[in-house]
Amino acid sequence: xxxxxxxxxxxxxxxxxxxxxxxxxxxxxxxxxxxxxxxxxxxxxxxxxxxxxxxxxxxxxxxxxxxxxxxxxxxxxxxxxxxxxxxxxxxxxxxxxxxxxxxxxxxxxxxxxxxxxxxxxxxxxxxxxxxxxxxxxxxxxxxxxxxxxxxxxxxxxxxx
Numbered sequence: 001x002x003x004x005x006x007x008x009x010x011x012x013x014x015x016x017x018x019x020x021x022x023x024x025x026x027x028x029x030x031x032x033x034x035x036x037x038x039x040x041x042x043x044x045x046x047x048x049x050x051x052x053x054x055x056x057x058x059x060x061x062x063x064x065x066x067x068x069x070x071x072x073x074x075x076x077x078x079x080x081x082x083x084x085x086x087x088x089x090x091x092x093x094x095x096x097x098x099x100x101x102x103x104x105x106x107x108x109x110x111x112x113x114x115x116x117x118x119x120x121x122x123x124x125x126x127x128x129x130x131x132x133x134x135x136x137x138x139x140x141x142x143x144x145x146x147x148x149x150x151x152x153x154x155x156x157x158x159x160x
Contacts, residue, residue, distance in 0.1 A: 023158060024093045030156035031089035031149075036081020039116070039148035041070050043140060081148070084116045088149050091115070092157060099159050105150060108157070112149025117142040 048066050088111055099105055120141035124134045 022093070022096045023156070027093055027156045028086070028089050031085045031092075031152050032082060033078070034152050034155075035085025035088065035148050036078045037074060038151050039081045039085070039141075039144040040073075040077035042144040042147045044069055046140060046144075081145075084112075084119050084145055085148070085152070088112050088115045088145070092153065097153075097157060099153065099157050105153075108153045109146045109150045112153075113142045113146040116145025116148075 045066065048069075091111060092108070097104060097108060099108065117138065120138040124130060124138050127134065
């Protein structure tokens, strides 16, 4: 049997969660500071794995060199990924995304992918020629935006 005080307590908990403001500053700062760095390191890790598998399974993977390379060019990595990360954060803040279900996580990843692809394609066209290898690299950059959005979103976006 539920007493009147239990109903009131349950109602008050629901009201508190509804009135809680969206942490837009946390999301903006998290994506702005870490989005480009995480995305660039996803690309670097993928390329390291691809290069090591060309030589042989795990024989050529130099983990120490990879760890050293994570912090190398930190300012450049953050600067390159700053605009896509801030656009992703802006859209997340605008729609007030909460990560409650798998669908929300999927939407966040697709948002990171869709926002990152145009920037990579613009960078590829600046090179001069567009061929299949550069297009695959643009897809890899888009996937790094996907993983970066999921990782940073998991750290900064509220779950409920």
